[in-house]
Amino acid sequence: MKEELEIVEKLSNSKVVEKIYDDGLSSPVVEVSKIGTDLVKSARLILAPLQLAATFQDRFEIFLKKFNNRVEEEHQVQPPAELTSVCLERMKYIDLDNPLWEMFEELLIKSMSKDSISQVHPSFGQIIGQLSPDEALLMYELNKGAFLVTDQMDLNDQSNRFENHRVLSSTIPKDKLANPEAFDIYYAHLESLSLIKWPVTNEDPVRIGGRQTGTKRNSQIHLTDFGKLFVAACIPEAGFSTIS
Known part of the structure; x- marks a missing residue:
């Protein structure tokens, strides 16, 4: 467990993520980190200096897979740091069965696509963080x-x-x-x-x-x-x- 947490923490450093993507990871390391090589490039887009909590790791991987399925690589862009920092910090404490998770997820995906980033305002992440699930509904x-x-x-x-x-x-x-x-x-x-x-x-x-x-x-x-x-x-x- 300690080794897993150390690898996840290192992945939160964008330079480390970039090197891992460029050089390629061995399968055992990918299995331990639980973030495969096909997802690392997407992670590099938004992690920057942020750190992933151990309990957030699995949910973050699910988000990355959904992002890759919806946004083709040639349309992927770097999202605003002031938006991703707010969204990911809030998402650490929200379960997958909470509609607010889906709102943060949707906002991040829109902000990471050049086709929809114009629809995104940096304040939207802060607003979602103030809502209750009933208000989202x-x-x-x-x-x-x-x-x-x-x-x-x-x-x-x-x-x-x-x-x-x-x-x-x-x-x-x-x-x-x-x-x-x-x-x-x-x-x-x-x-x-x-x-x-x-x-x-x-x-x-x-x-x-x-x-x-x-x-x-x-x-x-x-x-x-x-x-x-x-x-x-x-x-x-x-x-x-x-x-x-």
Whole structure:
């Protein structure tokens, strides 16, 4: 185990990786390091001075294989260091069955292809690192279409204010969330990141006998322009494989 960790640590040095790739590794060393010669060139693109934690090694190899399957060698480019450093550091502590892993993975692949690097902003890695899995799911669902909400409030004549808020109908997919009770927090957080917004599309007074007794509103939650760019760069087009 000690020898394995030493080899992985050395692989995190870009110069060492380059020499290993150029000179070729013997099969026993490849087996110990668990990063084959066909993957080392991809590793060289993003490792730089970063170090691989032992528990991250297997997951990183899976990512490299996916990257090599999706991006042909002639289209591979060096990704921005400020992006890879954030993504890989966060990914060390995320399991494969977490949708945030897939978002980091998608973002890195897009940043390592000359065909899609223009879609990537360095801040995207930081944003993913702030999300919960439920928030990632909401972003994916919003990319399919806006959430429609109809609510109603009563008018208190004495205080001249609306109260007794209640939702009449909603397409917010709370049944898909692990913690649906936290939706209001999720919305506030995603809005603070300039990813989504919730405008009222129309509002009509509720009247009884000609007197207004309340108000009824239609609103929709949708992605901002920035949110659409974020989704395009960070969420797999087919959605998350870890969520049914």
